[in-house]
Amino acid sequence: MGNELTKLQKKILKLKKERNALILAHNYQTMDIQEIADFVGDSLELARKSAEVEGYDLVIFAGVKFMAEMSAVLTKDVPVYIPDTRSICPLAAFVDGSKLREIKKEHPGAPVVVYVNTTAETKSESDIICTSGNAPEIVEALGVEKVLFGPDSNLAEYVRRRTDVEVIDIEPRGHCYVHDQFDIAQIELLREENPDAIVIAHPECPPEVQDAADIVGSTSMMARTVANSPEKKFIIATELGLVHQIQKHNPDKIVLPAYEGAICRQMKKNTLEKILHILEDLPEENLVSVPEEMVEHVRTILERMNRAPSTLESIVAK
Numbered sequence: 557m558g559n560e561l562t563k564l565q566k567k568i569l570k571l572k573k574e575r576n577a578l579i580l581a582h583n584y585q586t587m588d589i590q591e592i593a594d595f596v597g598d599s600l601e602l603a604r605k606s607a608e609v610e611g612y613d614l615v616i617f618a619g620v621k622f623m624a625e626m627s628a629v630l631t632k633d634v635p636v637y638i639p640d641t642r643s644i645c646p647l648a649a650f651v652d653g654s655k656l657r658e659i660k661k662e663h664p665g666a667p668v669v670v671y672v673n674t675t676a677e678t679k680s681e682s683d684i685i686c687t688s689g690n691a692p693e694i695v696e697a698l699g700v701e702k703v704l705f706g707p708d709s710n711l712a713e714y715v716r717r718r719t720d721v722e723v724i725d726i727e728p729r730g731h732c733y734v735h736d737q738f739d740i741a742q743i744e745l746l747r748e749e750n751p752d753a754i755v756i757a758h759p760e761c762p763p764e765v766q767d768a769a770d771i772v773g774s775t776s777m778m779a780r781t782v783a784n785s786p787e788k789k790f791i792i793a794t795e796l797g798l799v800h801q802i803q804k805h806n807p808d809k810i811v812l813p814a815y816e817g818a819i820c821r822q823m824k825k826n827t828l829e830k831i832l833h834i835l836e837d838l839p840e841e842n843l844v845s846v847p848e849e850m851v852e853h854v855r856t857i858l859e860r861m862n863r864a865p866s867t868l869e870s871i872v873a874k
């Protein structure tokens with residue numbers, strides 16, 4: 557872990573052991589939470605980890621609500637708690653079940669591909685889930701002429717440019733406010749100051765920012781690229797928490813944020829104090845649940861998402 561743990565962190569770790577709890581944290585969480593977590597990852601990695609949970613009495617999921625819902629569906633009988641129930645992803649909130657039912661009526665037969673950043677209700681109306689790491693491959697592998705895609709319109713454009721498929725936005729206004737605020741002027745200025753740096757942008761960034769980057773990829777791809785590249789300096793256009801995490805794991809490299817203000821306020825609602833509260837009191841209101849009638853379908857499409865990319869064709873053939 558590197559740093560000396562604080563009293564609060566030590567107290568959480570002691571209670572975590574007594575409660576036989578597992579703490580999963582998204583890599584946009586603050587470093588103090590990441591330091592006491594059993595596993596830190598992006599939403600796909602956390603979903604895969606949730607499906608493997610065994611031998612624990614509870615899971616604390618430090619992330620936003622749609623991720624905790626996925627965890628609750630995949631851990632089956634192990635209860636999942638979220639430290640702050642107001643940690644709701646505004647991107648996921650752009651689409652709900654009724655909006656999806658409406659657009660499906662307008663495009664009968666078109667498969668519905670949703671980004672992992674959606675609520676369980678939206679997933680329950682969808683055919684397949686993609687991540688920022690595999691969206692074009694998923695859409696291409698479907699072998700159809702058009703798909704309904706959402707809720708992120710920047711990611712939809714990223715897919716559109718990389719496939720021959722007609723990609724219809726479920727919600728053209730859908731965006732992540734954290735990634736949508738990067739602009740070319742910031743990138744150009746940083747490039748002038750750091751001509752030797754490699755620029756990596758997330759596909760939730762606007763298309764013109766993606767065009768200005770050297771590499772476009774998911775958060776786990778960003779982390780892998782910095783770790784494995786012989787280059788020494790990087791400019792990263794994603795949430796600040798991940799930039800700090802990449803820097804921490806690569807002390808021999810310089811990792812610069814494309815914008816210091818790229819902070820997801822919803823992710824930061826979770827705190828160590830709230831995690832301690834869960835471990836002490838197991839508050840019922842923090843227990844994450846998904847309506848029974850949605851669970852089976854959501855679990856089925858999440859399990860498809862969790863499979864390795866090499867099995868994509870057989871997944872979509874089903």
Ligand code: SF4
Binds near residue numbers: 648735
């Ligand atoms: S960074 Fe964007 S997509 Fe991720 S949780 Fe925050 S608002 Fe949602």
